[in-house]
Amino acid sequence: MATALADGGDPTNTMMMRNKQVLAKDYITGNPKQTDMYLSVTTIKPYLEVDSNNDVSVLVKNLYLSCDPYMRGVKFNTTKVQDRLFNSFAPDSPIIGYGVAKVLDSHHPEFRKGDLVWGVTKWEEYSLITDSMTDSLFKIKDADVPLSYYTGILGMPGMTSYAGFYQVASPNKGEFVFISSAFGAVGQLVGQFAKLMGCYVVGSAGSKQKVELLKNQFGFDEAFNYKEEHDFDAALKRYFPQGIDIYFDNVGGKMLEAALVNMRLHGRIVVAGMISQYDVDPEHEKGVKNLLSLIYKRIRMEGFTVYDYYHLYPKFLDTVLPYIRQGKITYVEDIAEGLESGPVALEGIFAGRNAGKQVILIARD
Amino acid sequence: MATALADGGDPTNTMMMRNKQVLAKDYITGNPKQTDMYLSVTTIKPYLEVDSNNDVSVLVKNLYLSCDPYMRGVKFNTTKVQDRLFNSFAPDSPIIGYGVAKVLDSHHPEFRKGDLVWGVTKWEEYSLITDSMTDSLFKIKDADVPLSYYTGILGMPGMTSYAGFYQVASPNKGEFVFISSAFGAVGQLVGQFAKLMGCYVVGSAGSKQKVELLKNQFGFDEAFNYKEEHDFDAALKRYFPQGIDIYFDNVGGKMLEAALVNMRLHGRIVVAGMISQYDVDPEHEKGVKNLLSLIYKRIRMEGFTVYDYYHLYPKFLDTVLPYIRQGKITYVEDIAEGLESGPVALEGIFAGRNAGKQVILIARD
Structure with missing residues (x-):
């Protein structure tokens, strides 16, 4: 899916990849509607710049994106809302949400090229995860279950x-x-x-x-x-x-x-x-x-x-992975294909149109 | 204060003690008023009957009685109220409340004649504590502090x-x-x-x-x-x-x-x-x-x-007794003398008339 574009200008930018994105038009209040979002295409470098001090950036290719009920705006702008690490919607910015991705390049000591990860990413084909946002990335060690599960039952x-x-x-x-x-x-x-x-x-x-x-x-x-x-x-x-x-x-x-x-x-x-x-x-x-x-x-x-509980993630996997492998837990997914289907899928979960955990497939690997 | 009365009738009842009491006229709603209570005198045997199976009765002489804010009736008769082990007010029954007492006779394995105890007793000179009510009695081991403290800071x-x-x-x-x-x-x-x-x-x-x-x-x-x-x-x-x-x-x-x-x-x-x-x-x-x-x-x-926490009572004493002995805690009592002063004293705590923890002195030993 990655399309290399020739760049005749800047010699440090000889190759760029196309990067389709789903962006928010503005901040939103209440449930998001598909008309609150739009598609756009930009480009992104297929590698990270030379390492700088304390740089922990990770460049990923997104495989699955997740539609979750928290992805909405509050109706009344109140200072009381302090439970979120990030806001999903900001004007002309890619939607932020959970997803599963593959590492293309990394300055982060915990992640290497080829690693599968899940965590907070953006609604686009490729994402540059920087600074504290990398705290919300987890390496996927068990890939014998569907990778999309890491947006739901395993995420x-x-x-x-x-x-x-x-x-x-x-x-x-x-x-x-x-x-x-x-x-x-x-x-x-x-x-x-x-x-x-x-x-x-x-x-x-x-x-x-x-x-x-x-x-x-x-x-x-x-x-x-x-x-x-x-x-x-x-x-x-x-x-x-x-x-x-x-x-x-x-x-x-x-x-x-x-x-x-x-x-x-x-x-x-x-x-x-x-x-x-x-x-x-x-x-x-x-x-x-x-x-x-x-x-x-x-x-x-x-x-x-x-x-407050992510330190228990390994213990969580020890409990839940066997349940999944032994078929002791029922888990149903509703997978929409392609980034383009994202806005409709997200609107759909608030209308109850999904038949299971709503996931968007961006790329299989 | 104990007055032995000759009893010419029943040979098993040759001696009886006078037992002054403060009784409730009826169930009450809201804060108690002195007019909700009355004084009466009855008699009580100065010893327990011969031990029967599983009898854990304790006969005590009350020394101090406690006036506490929980000693009131709810205004709306609701089944929701389940937090009490006992009701302080019942028609023509002695007021039930916390106090400090001396054991006169005991069938309970934990208490012996002469022991000082604190716990749930009745507003009278002598009380027969029976059955599960004895679960709310605690032996006083440290008597180097005022005994009345066991109705408050140590109770x-x-x-x-x-x-x-x-x-x-x-x-x-x-x-x-x-x-x-x-x-x-x-x-x-x-x-x-x-x-x-x-x-x-x-x-x-x-x-x-x-x-x-x-x-x-x-x-x-x-x-x-x-x-x-x-x-x-x-x-x-x-x-x-x-x-x-x-x-x-x-x-x-x-x-x-x-x-x-x-x-x-x-x-x-x-x-x-x-x-x-x-x-x-x-x-x-x-x-x-x-x-x-x-x-x-x-x-x-x-x-x-x-x-739910009385199992921690020994640990509590280990913490609080040193604080008291070292003068690190301020504790103020308001001691009324005599059972007769009980109804006015109890009414008083709901009117804010007390200058410190309200206690009623019944007998010094």
């Missing part, structure tokens, strides 16, 4: 599920686990980790189809469509007559309020996300009731982000 | 402060600590523990006088009167320009909401109480905003009750 979403469940939730065999937004990439995995540990697992999701898949394909004990429930408290009491030990919260708001009164003694609420709150105008925020349950039930409620 | 409130600060808050030297309702028995101690660890400590309280005492007598770095603050967020930003590492929450509601946005990365919120919420009709509960901060700041928010 950031997988690591999020692992850290949230095994580290934050402190789970025990036989416990009662509730997961909201359970059909998301993280929720699906948390539910399966919990089942593998011998927990009783119930998930909530937003459609009849997702509920059926959670039960029949992902092995959840029960699942329900929150849109069909008028009283979340009653719904949780129906599925957890003995109460909830672990609530893996992806939504916040009313569901959190209902979960709080249904927690068991010494329950744990893992706050992974609060979808219901991201676009709420702070002026109209409702507030969460029932926090007195924190005392009555001695509950630990803990927010986390995956960035 | 339940002290243990609550210790567990909440050292165990739940996971404190580190130099951290920024905020304590609401800081002039309460627990708040005062938490603040002093935090100072002894080298933390920066700010407390909120409800009067100018309390604020001055926190700063001048209890060694807090700063304190403020929350009744004079219209904007808790602004107040916290004034005292914690760099943010809060540990919020020891005794009040909940609006102060918790403001603390949440002022927490630092990896902050901890210890939920010890939510005074502002206890009497709120669930129909009119407002809900707490800013919970998104839990994720953005990776905050751990944890409710606890002292009952």
Whole structure:
């Protein structure tokens, strides 16, 4: 796919590669639409400049790019948002996101030409990863599984599920686990980790189809469509007559309020996300009731982000790779082909058009 | 004080002791008033009956009784309240509460005649402690400090402060600590523990006088009167320009909401109480905003009750007794004399009439 272009000018630039890109038109608010992005072609040198002091640059060829739910703008520009290492959208800049890539050239001591890596890259054919951005690159050592898995089950979403469940939730065999937004990439995995540990697992999701898949394909004990429930408290009491030990919260708001009164003694609420709150105008925020349950039930409620847990990545692989090889975990991908398909694919995950983890194939090697 | 009464009837009951009591007229809602209680005199045998199977009864002479803020009724009868081992008020029953006592007779393997104990007892001269209630008795081994301290700094409130600060808050030297309702028995101690660890400590309280005492007598770095603050967020930003590492929450509601946005990365919120919420009709509960901060700041928010930490009591004494003996902790008591003064004293702590930990002296030995 790399096209060498003759460059008759600057003698240090004798060869350049074509570099197709997907760029953002501007900062965005809320969910991205395909019309918020555009395609362009530029060129990039096929090698790094001569090493300078402390230079850790890595030049990569992108193979797979990932569409993830965090790739959106907040509706209300608030200084409260501090959980991101980077913003996906900036005016006339390539979209930034997770991906799988092959190293073409490297000044970084940990990466060599030919290495496969995953981490934070850009929506283009070739990317120059510099400075602290290289901290978010991980070398891929196990390539006997599909490389695209490193955008999902073996990448950031997988690591999020692992850290949230095994580290934050402190789970025990036989416990009662509730997961909201359970059909998301993280929720699906948390539910399966919990089942593998011998927990009783119930998930909530937003459609009849997702509920059926959670039960029949992902092995959840029960699942329900929150849109069909008028009283979340009653719904949780129906599925957890003995109460909830672990609530893996992806939504916040009313569901959190209902979960709080249904927690068991010494329950744990893992706050992974609060979808219901991201676009709420702070002026109209409702507030969460029932926090007195924190005392009555001695509950630990803990927010986390995956960035604090990447030191556990090798341990994570030791747990999850065998599950994948032994077919103990269900993982479904939806692979769109070509960088051009990126904008539609990204818009699609917010409309629920994807049938599995949305990945964009850029190059096979 | 014990008065032996001749009993001419039953030969097994030849001697009885007079037993003055303070009883509740009924269950109560909200803060107790002296008119909710009455005095009465009954009799009690000065020894235990012959041992029966598994009998662990302990007969004690009460020396000091404790008035604590938890000794009240909830206004709205809700099934949510499960944090208590006992209710202080029941119709025509002696008030139940913490106290210091001397063992007169015992079938319990851990207690012998003459032992000094502290724990859950009743508002009367002599109490028969039976069954699981004996689980809440602790033998007093160190009597070189005032015995009354075992109702406060060396008893339940002290243990609550210790567990909440050292165990739940996971404190580190130099951290920024905020304590609401800081002039309460627990708040005062938490603040002093935090100072002894080298933390920066700010407390909120409800009067100018309390604020001055926190700063001048209890060694807090700063304190403020929350009744004079219209904007808790602004107040916290004034005292914690760099943010809060540990919020020891005794009040909940609006102060918790403001603390949440002022927490630092990896902050901890210890939920010890939510005074502002206890009497709120669930129909009119407002809900707490800013919970998104839990994720953005990776905050751990944890409710606890002292009952889960009594196994650490010996460790607690090892920490606190030296502090007391070396004069490193300020502790103020307000001792009322005689069981008759109990109802007024208990009413008084809810009106702020006490000048220190409210104790009732029943007998000196």
